[in-house]
Each structure stands twice: as structure tokens, then as C-alpha cells.
Amino acid sequence: MNENLLQFIWQHKYLLENKLISSQGKTIEVIKPGLLNRDSGPDFFNALIIIDNTKWAGNVEVHINSSDWRKHGHQNDDAYHNVILHLVWHHDEVIFNQQNEEIPTLEMKHLVQTETLEKYKVLLLKKSIIACEPIFTLPDPEILWMWIDRLSTERLEKKHLQIQMHLTNTASHWEEVFFKQLAICFGQKTNANPFELLTANLSWNFVQKYFQQHLSFQALFIGFAGFLNHPLANNYNLTLQKEYAYLSKKHGLQKLDVLAWKFGKTRPANFPTLRLVQFAELIYSKHHFFQTLLNCKTYVELVSLFELTSQQKIDIGDLHPKGKESHFEPISLSKQFIESILINVAIPMVFSYGKYTQQEFLCNRAQEWLHQLPAESNHIITLWKTLGITCKKANETQAMIQLKNYYCDQNKCLQCAIGNQILKPKKVLQY
Numbered sequence: 001m002n003e004n005l006l007q008f009i010w011q012h013k014y015l016l017e018n019k020l021i022s023s024q025g026k027t028i029e030v031i032k033p034g035l036l037n038r039d040s041g042p043d044f045f046n047a048l049i050i051i052d053n054t055k056w057a058g059n060v061e062v063h064i065n066s067s068d069w070r071k072h073g074h075q076n077d078d079a080y081h082n083v084i085l086h087l088v089w090h091h092d093e094v095i096f097n098q099q100n101e102e103i104p105t106l107e108m109k110h111l112v113q114t115e116t117l118e119k120y121k122v123l124l125l126k127k128s129i130i131a132c133e134p135i136f137t138l139p140d141p142e143i144l145w146m147w148i149d150r151l152s153t154e155r156l157e158k159k160h161l162q163i164q165m166h167l168t169n170t171a172s173h174w175e176e177v178f179f180k181q182l183a184i185c186f187g188q189k190t191n192a193n194p195f196e197l198l199t200a201n202l203s204w205n206f207v208q209k210y211f212q213q214h215l216s217f218q219a220l221f222i223g224f225a226g227f228l229n230h231p232l233a234n235n236y237n238l239t240l241q242k243e244y245a246y247l248s249k250k251h252g253l254q255k256l257d258v259l260a261w262k263f264g265k266t267r268p269a270n271f272p273t274l275r276l277v278q279f280a281e282l283i284y285s286k287h288h289f290f291q292t293l294l295n296c297k298t299y300v301e302l303v304s305l306f307e308l309t310s311q312q313k314i315d316i317g318d319l320h321p322k323g324k325e326s327h328f329e330p331i332s333l334s335k336q337f338i339e340s341i342l343i344n345v346a347i348p349m350v351f352s353y354g355k356y357t358q359q360e361f362l363c364n365r366a367q368e369w370l371h372q373l374p375a376e377s378n379h380i381i382t383l384w385k386t387l388g389i390t391c392k393k394a395n396e397t398q399a400m401i402q403l404k405n406y407y408c409d410q411n412k413c414l415q416c417a418i419g420n421q422i423l424k425p426k427k428v429l430q431y
């Protein structure tokens with residue numbers, strides 16, 4: 001037994017009986033269980049209960065044993081002077097408040113359904129990646145959709161907080177933050193670090209100086225990344241080498257250690273060299289990029305903002321640190337990659353800007369776009385599919401990622417709508 005489960009049962013009124021009798025033999029009628037408090041102080045604020053025909057308004061404290069009250073020193077703490085009910089699993093000691101009056105106590109061990117306890121044990125045991133898998137029950141569709149909606153907003157709110165942190169580090173420069181976030185997205189998991197290092201050295205303000213000079217722009221990105229070292233480079237890359245030699249001298253630029261980039265088992269279409277050229281190309285083609293994003297009103301405009309129209313192909317074999325055979329890849333971005341940028345960077349940035357500037361229509365627009373984007377495909381989404389939750393749109397996949405990462409992985413089953421459904425007794429009492 002733990003206090004969290006007792007709180008949960010009290011909060012949701014999942015008790016076996018509605019005729020409650022305190023350990024002092026008095027009748028207890030619950031009008032309001034109170035508001036759960038996750039900070040310091042009593043566990044529930046502003047409860048309303050009737051004890052033997054007298055109405056009481058105040059706080060409720062929850063413990064495993066009633067003697068925990070004394071062990072935690074609540075008898076000397078003013079924060080607990082308005083506790084009107086002590087909820088305990090086991091009543092092992094009579095407890096008094098600061099006025100030396102006995103605090104009404106409700107012992108819960110005979111009031112909780114065995115099935116609830118058994119199922120809670122399964123959740124705590126966590127034998128599957130999704131702990132509830134062995135006893136999984138799909139909530140009612142309406143509850144599930146409300147939960148998905150809330151999780152998807154929660155995920156955006158969480159990203160908003162991260163963006164605000166980056167904003168603090170850039171003196172509220174939205175273009176710079178957007179530029180850096182895009183870079184990390186282009187690095188994906190494997191090369192997020194070198195991409196981050198790149199934009200830490202080549203700032204948005206700095207690269208802006210070269211917006212009219214395509215060759216210099218490419219040379220800056222590819223050269224700083226350390227990919228222009230190959231002695232047998234083709235003509236175009238030799239030109240870039242010379243340009244970078246000039247620019248690095250002019251601006252006192254170092255370059256990254258080429259070993260920072262991971263090629264590993266990635267397919268050529270995901271090589272960091274190709275991603276880097278694509279990133280440079282995308283940035284080059286968009287002046288006031290973030291502002292343009294904010295001006296997008298429709299989903300079609302949003303997608304087209306990230307399309308690269310260049311027909312150019314680059315030889316990623318020639319740019320490979322070990323000098324591989326020529327292999328040409330188009331610079332254009334795949335539909336799937338653009339969707340990933342939209343989900344992970346563009347939409348959260350618009351949402352965050354809307355919150356920051358209190359322009360609610362931008363937050364709504366960002367959320368609508370998520371509803372229009374197709375579902376993502378990854379191992380988390382597959383996991384939910386095996387349990388019967390099939391996502392069709394990106395707001396749903398984002399919600400299910402949030403659920404897995406911030407509820408399942410952090411044992412927050414008691415705060416989860418699915419957990420609630422699983423632990424809910426067949427018959428819920430009205431009190």
C-alpha cells in the first residue's frame with residue numbers, strides 16, 4: 001500500500017461502502033473530497049464532510065498508519081491545524097490536533113476493493129514496457145479522446161517551456177532560437193550534437209551576412225562542419241574549400257572535428273553531409289524565416305515554406321570523411337522529413353510564440369496544424385497499436401509519445417485516464 005493509491009481512491013470516490021464510520025464510531029458523509037495538493041501541506045484542501053450531522057469544511061491528510069502523523073511532526077505544524085479528517089490505511093494510534101482534540105480518522109483497509117489492489121500491484125511491478133499491458137482496458141472513446149487532447153496540449157506546453165529556456169539564452173531572439181532548433185532537428189538523434197555546435201558558432205546574425213552569396217553560404221556550413229578536407233575533392237568541392245579557407249581566415253573561424261559526425265549505419269539519404277547541405281539550403285532561401293512562418297495562415301502555406309525547389313544533387317561520396325565513391329543525392333527534402341520538422345520544430349515554435357505574446361489564435365492555429373498532419377511512425381506508436389490504440393494524425397501520435405515518456409515511464413499510472421479506467425471498481429459509489 002502507498003499513500004498515492006489512498007489519495008487516488010479518496011479523490012475518485014472508489015470506496016467499497018458509502019456508509020462510512022470513523023474510528024471513533026461517528027458517521028461520515030462526504031460532500032466534497034477536496035482538491036488534491038501535490039505540494040507541501042495537507043493532501044487535500046477544502047474538503048466538505050458531515051460528521052455526525054455537523055458539517056465541516058477543511059483539509060484532509062492521508063497516511064499509511066495514523067502514527068505517521070506524529071512521526072512526521074504534524075502535531076507541531078500550523079499547516080495541519082485545519083485538518084478535519086485523517087485518512088489512514090491502518091489505525092494504530094489516536095491522534096490529537098494542536099488544541100488537543102482527537103482528529104476524526106477513517107481507516108481505509110476494509111474499504112478498498114481487492115481487485116483494485118491486485119491491479120495496482122501489476123502496475124507497480126512494471127513487467128512490460130507499458131506497465132498496464134497485462135490488464136490493459138481501453139477507456140470509453142469519449143474519455144480516451146479527451147485524454148489524447150489533453151496529452152497533446154501538454155506536449156506542446158512542455159516544448160514551450162524548453163523554447164522559453166532557449167529564448168532566455170539568446171536575449172529573446174526568436175529567429176536565432178528557430179535556427180538552432182531547426183539545426184538540431186536536421187541532426188536527428190545521431191547528429192544533434194554537432195549540429196548544435198555548428199549553430200553555436202555560426203549564429204543566425206552571422207550567417208545573415210551571406211544571404212546574397214550562395215557559394216559562401218554553403219562553404220561556411222560545410223567547411224565549418226569539417227567536411228571540406230578531402231584532397232581529391234571534385235571541382236565544386238575544391239571551390240568550396242578555397243572559399244572556406246578565405247572566410248575562416250577573415251572571421252577567425254575554427255572548424256569542427258569531422259569525427260564528431262556519425263555516419264554509422266545511416267542510409268545515404270540520412271548522411272549528416274546531405275542533411276547539412278539541405279539545412280544550409282533551406283536557411284539560405286528564407287530571409288526572416290521565423291517571421292515568414294508566423295505569417296503562414298494555411299497548412300498548404302506551412303508545408304510549402306519547407307520545400308526545397310532546388311534540382312541540385314550533391315555528391316555525398318566526395319564529402320564523406322573517408323572519401324567514398326561518388327553517390328549523388330537530391331537536395332530536396334522528403335515529405336516525411338518536412339513533416340518531422342513541422343511536428344518537432346515549426347508547430348511548437350508557433351505555439352510558443354502565441355503563448356509568449358498572448359496571441360491565442362497562433363496557439364489554436366498550431367494545434368489545428370497538428371490535427372492535419374499524418375500520424376508519425378515509430379516504435380512507441382507501434383507499441384500503442386498492439387494495445388488497440390491506432391493513431392491517424394500527428395496530434396494523436398504526439399499525445400501517445402507524451403503518455404509513454406511522461407506517464408508510463410515515470411510510473412504516473414494514478415494520474416493517467418487509462419490507469420483510472422483500469423483501477424476503477426465495477427460499481428462506483430455516490431457519496
Ligand code: SF4
Binds near residue numbers: 403416
Ligand atoms: S501510465 Fe497509463 S497507459 Fe501508462 S502504464 Fe500506467 S496506466 Fe498504462
